[in-house]
Amino acid sequence: MEDPKRLEEGLGHENKDRNEQFSEKDDKTKGGDGINHEKEETNTVVVVEQKGDHKQLQQQPLVKQKTKRVATLDAFRGLTVALMILVDNAGEAYPRIDHSPWNGCTLADFVMPFFLFIVGVAIALAFKRIPKKRDAVKKIIIRTLKLLFWGILLQGGYSHAPGDLSYGVNMKFIRWCGILQRIALVYMFVALIETLIIKQRQSVVEPNHFTVFTAYQWQWIGGFVAFLIYMITTYALYVPDWSFDVYSHHKLERYMVKCGMRGHLGPACNAVGYVDREVWGINHLYQSPVWSRLKACTLSSPGSGPLREDAPSWCRAPFEPEGLLSTISAILSGTIGVHYGHVLIHFKDHSERLKQWVSMGFGLLIIAIILHFTDAIPINKQLYSFSYVCFTAGAAGIVFSGFYLLIDVWGLRTPFLFLEWIGMNAMLVYVMAAQGIFEGFINGWYYKSPDNTLVYWIQEHVFIKVWHSERLGTLLYVIFAQITFWAVVAGILHRLGIYWKL
Structure with a gap:
């Protein structure tokens, strides 16, 4: 686009x-x-x-x-895509890096907020000057619709890549939410605020720690409104009993979940899940939630495994990790990213930028740790809790500051070039690698059996058998045959000036 x-x-x-x-x-x-x-x-x-x-x-x-590129933005975006590929494809072999089954934060849980953070930084820079506000709003809406379309196509159930060569989705069970859908809605909300208050923006911000907040008060007001909606709904909404159906051995079984409470933050009776069940319908939610890896659900915890005989009924239930109420909370991740972009615009000295970024990053981490370990608000990716927003945004700010120091201040760009290349073609790598579209295409060419493909042969003979370990072989396959491979492809496309942009 x-x-x-x-x-x-x-x-x-x-x-x-x-x-x-x-x-x-x-x-x-x-x-x-x-x-x-x-x-x-x-x-x-x-x-x-x-x-x-x-x-x-x-x-x-x-x-x-x-002038030179803002290399930190591309490198950070590339890091986020590379992390997504790693945890999506190696998470089953190494459950400790996969999404936390409920409370807590693992490597996989940083991916989504890192995406939203860098989207916010890019929005601040992109909309610094806008010749025609109406055209800008029109293009924001068009880009949002494109992201929604690709999100539903890739995660709605139409594509079965890379393992299943079939395609198509039963509209009764299509999944409306997903990663790109969340990015689209956060992008639209934050970008529209950034665009519509352009005339009220200060062109110059004095080098004061707080002026960058007051100069962009409407962005923070928008984030605060999102925070209020999320917190009030989460703790005040009454969650009644609910039921769901499971098809097992060609027969339909109905399960009941007893709730009748407010402010519950557990898997069964939280307001986040209730809102999604009411808005989207239970059939349109994610059917394999990570909470099934909890100890209450399986003896294989934190890995996946068969459900316990005495597992609670909700262990079999669907849950949407990118749902409506949690997406409203995710707006805060984008808002914090916009703030980091504003600092980059208005503070010209490297040390002043780093002071602003690092102090805010550590401040957010401290808030999150206090909230989590006092059991006030646990860090929880599935609910996108406030402590989770603070913890992951603080981590994003620290990592972003570290990249800026290494790449743009000290000039150590070469070691991070592969991340820059991925970041410059993030959409392409996300679709082809993280969503498995390229592997699905390769798997379409098989010899005698659908399991006898080039992808399977490389996994088995180049990695697993060589290292005599399925876990280590899987990890090395992801690092070299996916992340490194697509970094090289992205680098070649960069040399040719080819980019896939929405």
Whole structure:
């Protein structure tokens, strides 16, 4: 998708004044989110020619100048996509990095908020200047609809890749929510606020720790409203008893879950699940929730396994981890990312930026730890609890600051180039690798048996049998045959100037 004319800041170190400027011209080189990461500048210079007692003034255009990319944005985005590939494909072999079954936070639980954080940073830079507000709003809506379409196509049940060569979805059971759908809704909310209050924005923020908050108070008010809606609904909404059906051995079984309470934060009777059951319908929720890996559900916990004979009924129930109420809470992740982008825009000194980012990051971590270990609000990805927002946003801020220090301050760019390449073509790598579309295509070409494919042969003979370990072989396959492979592909596409943008 063509985004409105927009800007991102150069971070060259040789000429600070020139590199701190912004341009309104589109550049050919764009990142995975369709946002310009370079700027072009065409100015005029007054040339004075003196002939005798007369001076002649001539205006001549300067050569277009480009500044370096904001490499940290691409590297952070690439890290997030690489983490998604790792935990999605190696999480079954290593349950400790897979999503936490309920309370707690694992490596997989950082992926979604990291996505939303970097979307927020990019929004702040993209909408720094907007020539026509109406066009910007139109393009925000169009991009949101595209993300929703791809999200439903990839996670709604239509695609069965990579293991199943069939396709198609029963509309009675289509899943309406998912990763891209959540990103789309958070993007729309945050981007519209950023666009619609453009005239009220301060062009210059004094180097004060709090002015960047007051200058963008409406963004924080929007995030606070989302926080209030989530908290009030979570703790005040009455959750009644509910039932669900399970098809087992060609027969229908109905299970009941007893609730009749408010403010419950456990798997069975929380308001997050109740809202999704009422809004979407229980058939349209995710059918394999991670809570089935809890000790109450399986003896194989924290891994997957058969359900215990005495497992509670809700262990078999569906639950939507990217549902409506939790997406409202996720707006805060995008809002915090926007704040980090505002700091990047208005504070020109590296140390001042890092001071703002790191202090906020550690502050959020401290709040989350206090809330979690006092049992006030446990860290919970499935509910997208407030402590989870603070913990993951704080971690994102610290990692982002570390990348900025290493890549854009110290200039250690080469070790992170593979992440930059992935980040510049994040949508392509997400679809082909994280969603298994490319592997599904390769699996379509088999010899004698659908199980006898190139993917299976590489997994079995190049990794698992060589290392004599299915767990280690699976991990190495994901690292080299998926993450490294797609980093190289993304690097080649970058050299060719090919990007997939929505």
